[in-house]
Amino acid sequence: MLLIDQYAYINHLAKTHPVEKIVLSLFLLIFSLTVKDALISLITFSMMSGLIIFAAKIPWKYYLKLLCIPGLFLLSSMVGILFSFTQHAELLYSSVWQISFLNGTVYITTQSIQMCIQLFFSVLNSIGCLYFLTLTTPVHDLMQVLKKCRVPQLMIELTELTYRFIFVFLEISVSVFQAQNSRLGYISIKRGFHSLGMLISSLFVHVFHRSKELSIAMDSRGYHESVNFLEDSYHYSKRNWTLISFIFVLIIGVYIEFGGILV
């Protein structure tokens, strides 16, 4: 139903122990965000992308499309940070570039350039790390790890139910939309708006109905205190841990040797 969710289950790293994937991606994420080094960010991003495409075997075209989504946000916010605007051009002292028109001035400062570069690289490596996690790890595996980390049970149950209900929502909206469409509900813009309104209101009714039914069904299966499931059994792999430690050592080494070489 959702491709990004589907890949989490069918990629070639889906059977790898979730803790290994989480440790790898979170360590790299936190390390590169702390040292704020362009080179490290680039290496992290390429390594994560490499793992996504070659190890998890996610089609590169799809990965590229996914990158475009945060890419757009990144670009628009970089434009906002890069350019500043003032009506008192005489107070400007550190601008690298400026242009005046009417009674205002648009300018760029060295600070804003630096900030942009920093933003660009931080976002780049964060995207890489988080996409690695989302594309290779099913949601309920993440929940299992969170449970082991003693995250409050209530939070985990809420997340799990929310996750399930995203798909209930989607399924209902798709089927209602198809039913409307097959009776020409979207034949004109006016009818379209009317149908859309009905779709949204019926979605609410449906979802409330579903959640009520679900709570009845859970009760009748003896739900009390907490939601428990059998956990999927994964095995730690020595090879993976060696690889992960090697990557850690490598990246720290690179930072000590070559840190600050770019920008």
Place this chain on the structure above:
Amino acid sequence: MNDLYFEIQHLTHRYADGTVALNDLSLTISKGKKIALLGNNGAGKSTLFQHLNGILQPSSGSILFENRPMKYDRKSLLGLRSRVGIVFQDPDSQLFAGNVRQDISFGPLNLGWSEDKVNEMVEWAMTETEVTPLQDKPIHFLSLGQKKRVAIAGVLAMNTDVFILDEPSAGLDGYYSKQILQLLNQIHQLDKTIILSTHDVHFAYEWADEMIVMSDGEVIYHGDPIHIFKQEDLLLKAHLEKPWIFEMAEVLEAKNIISNINDFPRNKEQLITYLK
């Protein structure tokens, strides 16, 4: 008196909008029976099932479970539900866990069994309903028929004394309906009772040893699954048709090949022996 699971006395259920779903209904459910519940749409079958699981409370009347009046506090309900399992008609409203195996394990873990026992029961339920190959799939990857089987497995794994199924064969193809029939025959033991509602008279006639027919919130027939089909007025009222095996048997009866109504063939194999 010890062989009863449920004793329903003058049960009436009125919904908030005033609809009377069950009207002064009295019924007993014995131990060790295979019971089919038939009736037209809106006859009150699902409402009755919800009462048997303590989901609804009677507007008036009472229900006894093993000779004790049902109580609706949390603890009593948990006790009841560990003995009485129900599979709902719409599997989507029942399934919620991340993947198939986890969903099936939900009920058994609530019963407080050891992990080994839970594992064993989950494996067994998955094998019986043929969902083992699906066990790692998330629920939203499944088709309706697959969800239906997972829903059945989820309650099956709890191994309850009373097993209620609301239209188990709806939405399943012929092959899986047959599998479910076989499965229900297999899990049926001396002191267990299976109750299912269905619109499939052929299925009910073949499988059940007791039949309950409802119409407009009332029980209009409760007895063996053969005599009901002799009562044309009841069949008309409950929108039932005769199973074709029964109709064939009537022809044989007219030709004096079968003399006693209790010898009526119940399935194709039995019918064929008469034709030889």
